[in-house]
Amino acid sequence: MTALNTSARIAVIGAGAMGAGIAQVAAQAGHPVLLLDNRPGAAAQAIEGIDRQLGKRVENGKLSAESRSATVARLQAVEAIETLAACDLIIEAIVENLEVKRALFRQLEGICGEHCILASNTSSLSITSIAAQLDHPQRLLGLHFFNPAPVMALVEVVCGLASDPALAECLYDTARAWGKKPVHTRSTPGFIVNRVARPFYAESLRMLQEGAADCPTLDALMREAGGFAMGAFELTDLIGHDVNYAVTCSVFDAYYGDFRFQPSLIQKELVDAGRFGRKSGRGFYDYAEGAERPAAQSLAAAAKPACVVVEGDLGPAAALVERIEAAGIEIVRRDGAGLLRVGEAVLALSDGRMAAERARDEGLRNLALFDLALDYAKASRLAVAFAAGTDAAAREAVAGLLQAAGIAVTEVTDSPALVVLRTVAMLANEAADAVLQGVGSAADIDLAMCAGVNYPKGPLAWADAIGVGTVLGALDHLQRSYGEDRYRPSLLLRRLHCAGERFHG
Ligand SMILES: NC(=O)c1ccc[n+]([C@@H]2O[C@H](COP(=O)([O-])OP(=O)(O)OC[C@H]3O[C@@H](n4cnc5c(N)ncnc54)[C@H](O)[C@@H]3O)[C@@H](O)[C@H]2O)c1
Numbered sequence: 001m002t003a004l005n006t007s008a009r010i011a012v013i014g015a016g017a018m019g020a021g022i023a024q025v026a027a028q029a030g031h032p033v034l035l036l037d038n039r040p041g042a043a044a045q046a047i048e049g050i051d052r053q054l055g056k057r058v059e060n061g062k063l064s065a066e067s068r069s070a071t072v073a074r075l076q077a078v079e080a081i082e083t084l085a086a087c088d089l090i091i092e093a094i095v096e097n098l099e100v101k102r103a104l105f106r107q108l109e110g111i112c113g114e115h116c117i118l119a120s121n122t123s124s125l126s127i128t129s130i131a132a133q134l135d136h137p138q139r140l141l142g143l144h145f146f147n148p149a150p151v152m153a154l155v156e157v158v159c160g161l162a163s164d165p166a167l168a169e170c171l172y173d174t175a176r177a178w179g180k181k182p183v184h185t186r187s188t189p190g191f192i193v194n195r196v197a198r199p200f201y202a203e204s205l206r207m208l209q210e211g212a213a214d215c216p217t218l219d220a221l222m223r224e225a226g227g228f229a230m231g232a233f234e235l236t237d238l239i240g241h242d243v244n245y246a247v248t249c250s251v252f253d254a255y256y257g258d259f260r261f262q263p264s265l266i267q268k269e270l271v272d273a274g275r276f277g278r279k280s281g282r283g284f285y286d287y288a289e290g291a292e293r294p295a296a297q298s299l300a301a302a303a304k305p306a307c308v309v310v311e312g313d314l315g316p317a318a319a320l321v322e323r324i325e326a327a328g329i330e331i332v333r334r335d336g337a338g339l340l341r342v343g344e345a346v347l348a349l350s351d352g353r354m355a356a357e358r359a360r361d362e363g364l365r366n367l368a369l370f371d372l373a374l375d376y377a378k379a380s381r382l383a384v385a386f387a388a389g390t391d392a393a394a395r396e397a398v399a400g401l402l403q404a405a406g407i408a409v410t411e412v413t414d415s416p417a418l419v420v421l422r423t424v425a426m427l428a429n430e431a432a433d434a435v436l437q438g439v440g441s442a443a444d445i446d447l448a449m450c451a452g453v454n455y456p457k458g459p460l461a462w463a464d465a466i467g468v469g470t471v472l473g474a475l476d477h478l479q480r481s482y483g484e485d486r487y488r489p490s491l492l493l494r495r496l497h498c499a500g501e502r503f504h505g
Helices: 017-028 042-059 065-074 098-111 127-131 165-177 198-209 215-224 232-239 241-254 265-272 315-326 355-362 392-404 420-436 442-453 459-466 468-482 491-499
Strands: 010-013 033-036 075-078 089-092 117-120 140-145 154-159 181-186 307-311 330-334 339-342 345-349 367-370 381-386 408-411
Touching: 010 017, 017 033, 017 042, 017 065, 017 075, 017 089, 017 140, 033 042, 042 065, 042 075, 065 075, 089 098, 098 117, 098 127, 117 165, 127 140, 140 165, 154 165, 154 442, 165 181, 181 442, 198 215, 198 232, 198 241, 198 265, 198 420, 215 232, 215 381, 215 408, 215 420, 232 241, 241 265, 315 330, 315 345, 315 459, 339 392, 345 392, 355 367, 367 392, 381 392, 392 408, 420 442, 420 459, 420 468, 420 491, 442 459, 459 468, 468 491
Parallel strands: 010 033, 010 089, 033 075, 089 117, 117 140, 154 181, 307 330, 345 367, 381 408
Antiparallel strands: 140 154, 307 339, 339 345, 367 381
């Protein structure tokens, strides 16, 4: 089955934030669209709002006046559900309540033709469950847009137990024809994005709780080393802690309390206090007028060393050596286990063990571990943890070396897998389990995380790039350090690692 053609009649029920956006997307793609809401006048108001939005785009030269008027002409507000009788696809974006959605779809079955595809934009309810009481549950699927729908590229096409796979293909192709990046997924809690993204928030919250570093420092590391657009604290302040905490609780409950998804007491306290983030003026940060954002912690400037010894291959961090060399520091190469020696200090990429543990295991003095970066050729900051007992001169040598290469150095408390490595390992772990459980393909999961939440790299492509074994090792060490089920590695990671395989090709 191919995409619905543009003469197909679309209806959107619910003219709130999501419904209005979805109606706009469908109308812009050329479909006649009926918009219905049970609040009298809401659909007409939503269309006026769309017209205003498009008007701004015309003023900015981003849209032609003809496109604007053609799009708005395709949108029609309706007040009676019976007017949807001749529709080919009805997308529901009403209140997030199972019984209300079920009742609406039952009512629609009595009104629409048998060929009409029914879709729900639900974020958290089971498609299987919404469809359960329908006469034709095979025609109900999830079509999960992200907010704001006209801007965000991702659409999750969700199959419930009874959904017809041919209709999933049709919605997938239709979403693509609407300029979106669709992915296929199964009706499981959080679908792809709201499940795989949980560790992004959870690991920063845990590190904050354990005093590894403060919010601005952890956020800066996720941005400047991890390449994420925002750190977890600034992002949850933007999303709203009430919303983000509710999603975490719902996923945690839906997975029967799996500790991988355990909510954070720190975030709960913010919610309890009414500190929802930007919208309430305060979250992790203060948004009052004139309030200053505290700066990330960085080590003081230290002298540039003349020489560094590179022992063996630094693996994912190899580009760091080129940067050091470009800074005019002499490089002496030797065989070895992938270490840098500068002054009295030894510097190595974290493998998931704490610095103190690795120093003891390997008999290393003055050991500093550095964190994962998305791209060591570009990272402007790196986290470093020193083993207990590392002397001041060794600390300065490490700081001076990285600073000379143009990298701000942030010391974090000696913690397993530091900051970016820990987060990326947990994201890849969750993504791997989602592949293992048939929630989505590796390609779709990576696409979903890049298009839905703007990750700089899909978690599975990232695991391939640094090595599936590197991710597995970090998780094994995390699990051993904490003794917690939360860090248990996915069976798929271990299977691929043992077979010498990758997620992509
Ligand atoms: N807001 C988001 O970021 C987001 C993202 C993806 C999916 N969703 C999902 O989209 C759906 C809508 O969310 P929203 O943020 O647009 O909500 P909203 O509150 O902005 O809009 C919901 C609209 O539905 C109308 N409505 C409620 N019950 C109705 C009924 N029985 N019949 C007709 N209209 C009815 C309301 O009057 C309101 O205008 C929910 O299922 C939500 O989980 C939301």
